[in-house]
Amino acid sequence: MSANRRRHANSVPVAKFFAIAVAGSLVCVLGLGYVWCTNDMNTTGVKIKKVEKELVQLRQRNEAALAGIDSVNSTAYLNRQFHRGLFGKLELLERLKIAGRVSVVAVPSGTGAMPGELRRVVNERKPQ
Amino acid sequence: MNRRTKSRAICACLGLVCGFTGFSIRLLHLQVTRHDYYSAQARSKQCEREILVARRGLIFDRTGQVLASNQPTKNLVVDGTLLTNSERLADLLVKHLGLDRTKVFQRITQTEQGKRNAPKPYIVVQKNVEVSVAEAIQAELRPAELSSAEIKKQEIRGVSFEDSARRSLPNDSFLSHVLGYVNSQNKGVDGIESGMEADLHGTDGYREIERTRKGTEMVRYRGQEVAARNGNNVSLTIDMGLQMIVEQELDATIKKYHPAGATVIMMEPKTGRILALANRPDYNPNKQKGVPEEFRLNLAVQAQYEPGSTFKIVTIAGVLNEGIVSLDDPVQCENGYWQWCDLRDHHAYATLSVNDVLVHSSNIGVAKLASNLGDDRFYEYIHRFGFGDQTGIALPGEIKGKVFPPYEWSKISITRIPMGHEVTATPIQIATAICVIANGGMLMTPQVIQSVADENGNIVKSYPPSPVRRVISTKTADHVRDALIEVASKKGTAKDAQVPGFVVAGKTGTAQKLVGGRYSNEKSVCSFVGFMPAEDPAFVLLVLIDEPKAPREKSVGGLVAGPVFSRIGERAAAYLGLKPTEPLASDAIIAKRGKTGGNVRTP
Structure with a gap:
């Protein structure tokens, strides 16, 4: 066989192998990318779930606090506290007690109420 | 390849083909034919609706x-x-949690019924x-x-x-x-x-x-x-400031008289809005355990009583509205005993004016006026004032009370019904009826709801005042009001219902209760219903005390319910910032000091 023919016999198809390698790498990258994205979605989902749980807990604590505020704002509670003499600076109301009957529940001192003045207190609660 | 080898090869191939064909058919059956069933099963195990x-x-x-x-x-x-x-x-x-340890342990280790280790x-x-x-x-x-x-x-x-x-x-x-x-x-x-x-x-x-x-x-x-x-x-529509005043005074009344029950209703006569409503006995809704069923009864709408003399307003309003009599016309009161129907007055009067029939609460006087009105017209006025029908208040379980039609009346019913017997009414009906006098003649639907709003505060429904019908003319209402003012004056039956600085109009009621088919001398329902200030009423107030434990002569509406009205009225007027319309009479101050022993706030 001539030298030239021997040189070109059994030659390696580099271009073909290169194309196969590139295609294979692409498939691997895509596959890995898919796995990474799926994992990332799962992790994000776990974080979302955690944040949602915290939000629910915060809302519950908020509602519990509001219920507590409603309780201490209630007419019955304020009336009980007044009759126990627990309003501290509100001696004013003690002097104005008319034989155990008091119409106005609370007048905080330092708000401009004149001695002997009775003022109505209105509880306001903005809608949540 | 010889024949034997060839046939073995063919058999093997056929075997493989059959096997894989079988698997393929099974796969097709599972994935295609039974797809819906298995995917539903998978969904039921993993998917759910939260x-x-x-x-x-x-x-x-x-x-x-x-x-x-x-x-x-x-x-x-x-x-x-x-x-x-x-x-x-x-x-x-x-x-x-402070629980009992044995009970808790038993609870957390309990097993399925019938299975010991499950x-x-x-x-x-x-x-x-x-x-x-x-x-x-x-x-x-x-x-x-x-x-x-x-x-x-x-x-x-x-x-x-x-x-x-x-x-x-x-x-x-x-x-x-x-x-x-x-x-x-x-x-x-x-x-x-x-x-x-x-x-x-x-x-x-x-x-x-x-x-x-x-x-x-x-x-x-x-x-x-x-x-x-x-x-x-x-x-x-409730105002908790007024509610507290009503609850406190009711508690004080319960402590004094130990009644079987009591109701106080405060409402705006012009709109029908309920400002305060309290009953005794009551209960704490936060602690339901052991509460007797009768404590849950809303006496204001679910209990009926014979209204007694407060019902006389219906007859007086009826005869005045029909123009049959005027306030000054005389009425023969038979010196305190009307023989044909065995009817007595508390005091013997020979003649009273129509005005004084109401002021002195004469049973004979009002019976004669009702007779003049006639059965049918009297019955019509009873219904026009709202008795015998539900008022339409937005509270469940409201009852109608009992008003019998004229064909079921006896011969003497025309003398008994005007004084508030042989008829029953709920406290809310009585309060709503007096609103007719206070607001110039209109029957209003009592309202306890003002509005409904969503969580953002946007009003979804509102409940404006709801007039039902005109019952009497404005002029008639004014006349009846004038008579009711005198009821609460010194010459009337409700002196103790006066409120310093304000003119009060109202009517007392003392109805003996039926016990074993007979009217009892020991048990009665004492009430006072009125409004103030009389000329431009800010509120109507009904106080009803059922079976107060008081000496018989003191168990009357004017002495039991009247003072409660006075105390609530005074405190409510201060709370609402009402300007007094009358100068404080010096004898009123002395009277108050004598009762309370404390200082008096001058308006």
């Missing part, structure tokens, strides 16, 4: 004070199949645990300060907390009959909680979710989500 619970609406008074709210709580749930360290869990629950997968150990307590228990389930080996040993598994809520009424027993309460399913049972259930309840939402084999939600596969619509908030 309910998003709606928050129940709040109830406010007219000033915005919260009367009913929601306290978030947790239900402590144990999965017996996963539970570890049950002894330690029992100790923890005793420490935080722990229950779902055990509710305690409902409505405070959120802070639940968090404290949660923190101690897995002690963090120990080494990981110790943690594994001491960790309590199988315990979880479900979100829940408990209805909270911060004012305890105040307004209990109006507000009502909710049951364990958070559904309204009585009062406004029941009547406005559709608005308060809200609509639960849902979310389609998918879980892993271990039960963790896969958020990325979340499906359809419908948000919960929280319940609407209801604003009442």
Whole structure:
């Protein structure tokens, strides 16, 4: 066989192998990318779930606090506290007690109420 | 290849082909034919619908004070199949919840019915645990300060907390009959909680979710989500400041007279709005256990009484409106005893004017006036004033009272019904009837709800004043009012109902009760219904005391209910900032000082 023919016999198809390698790498990258994205979605989902749980807990604590505020704002509670003499600076109301009957529940001192003045207190609660 | 080898090869191939064909058919059957069935099964195991619970609406008074709210709580749930360290869990629950240890341990280790070694997968150990307590228990389930080996040993598994809520009424027993309460399913049972259930309840939402084999939600596969619509908030016409005044005075009256029951209603005559309503006996809706059923009865709308002399207003208004008589016309009062119908007056009067018939509460006088009116017209006026019909108030269980038609009356009914016997009425009917006089002749529907708003504060429904019909002319109402002013004067039966600085108009009522088919001398219903200031009434007030324990001669409306009206009226006038219309008479101050022994606030 001539030298030239021997040189070109059994030659390696580099271009073909290169194309196969590139295609294979692409498939691997895509596959890995898919796995990474799926994992990332799962992790994000776990974080979302955690944040949602915290939000629910915060809302519950908020509602519990509001219920507590409603309780201490209630007419019955304020009336009980007044009759126990627990309003501290509100001696004013003690002097104005008319034989155990008091119409106005609370007048905080330092708000401009004149001695002997009775003022109505209105509880306001903005809608949540 | 020889023949034998060839045939073996063919058999092998055929065998493989048949095998794979069989597998393929089976695969096709599972994946295509039974696709829906198996995918539904898979979905049922992993997918579920998570309910998003709606928050129940709040109830406010007219000033915005919260009367009913929601306290978030947790239900402590144990999965017996996963539970570890049950002894330690029992100790923890005793420490935080104060439960009995033996009972708790039995509860958390209970097994399925009929199966000895099968722990229950779902055990509710305690409902409505405070959120802070639940968090404290949660923190101690897995002690963090120990080494990981110790943690594994001491960790309590199988315990979880479900979100829940408990209805909270911060004012305890105040307004209990109006507000009502909710049951364990958070559904309204009585009062406004029941009547406005559709608005308060809200609509639960849902979310389609998918879980892993271990039960963790896969958020990325979340499906359809419908948000919960929280319940609407209801604003009442009640003013808690006035309610407190009414409740306190009612408590003082109960302490003094120990009656079988009592009701006070305060309402605006021009609009029909209820400002305060209280009954005794009452109960605390936050503590339902052991409350007798009769304590839950809203006497204002669910109890009926013979109204007694307060009913005389109907006859007087009727004869004046028809023009049969005028206020000054004389009426023969038979010197206190009318023989043909065996009817007596408390005092012997020969003749009284129509005005004085009401002022002195003459039974004979009013019976004669009703006879002049006639059965049919009198019956018509009874109905026009609202008796015998529901008033339409938005509280459940309202009864109509009893008004018999004329064809069922006896010969002497025309003399008995005008003085408030042989007829029964609810307290709300009596209060609504006096509003007709106070507002110039219109019958109004009593209203306890002002408006309904969504959670953002947008008004969804409003309840404007609802007039029912004109009962009498304005002129007639003015005449009757003038007579009622004299009832509360020194010459009338309700001197003790006077309020310093204001003109009061009203009528006393003392109705003996029927016991064993006969009217009792020991048991009576004492009432006073009136309004002030008489010329431009700010409120109508009914005080009704059932069977007060007082000496017989003092068991009358003017002496039992009148003073209660006076005390409530004075405090309510101060609360509402009403300007006195009359100068304080010096004898009124002396009278007040004598009663109270304290200082008097000058208006």
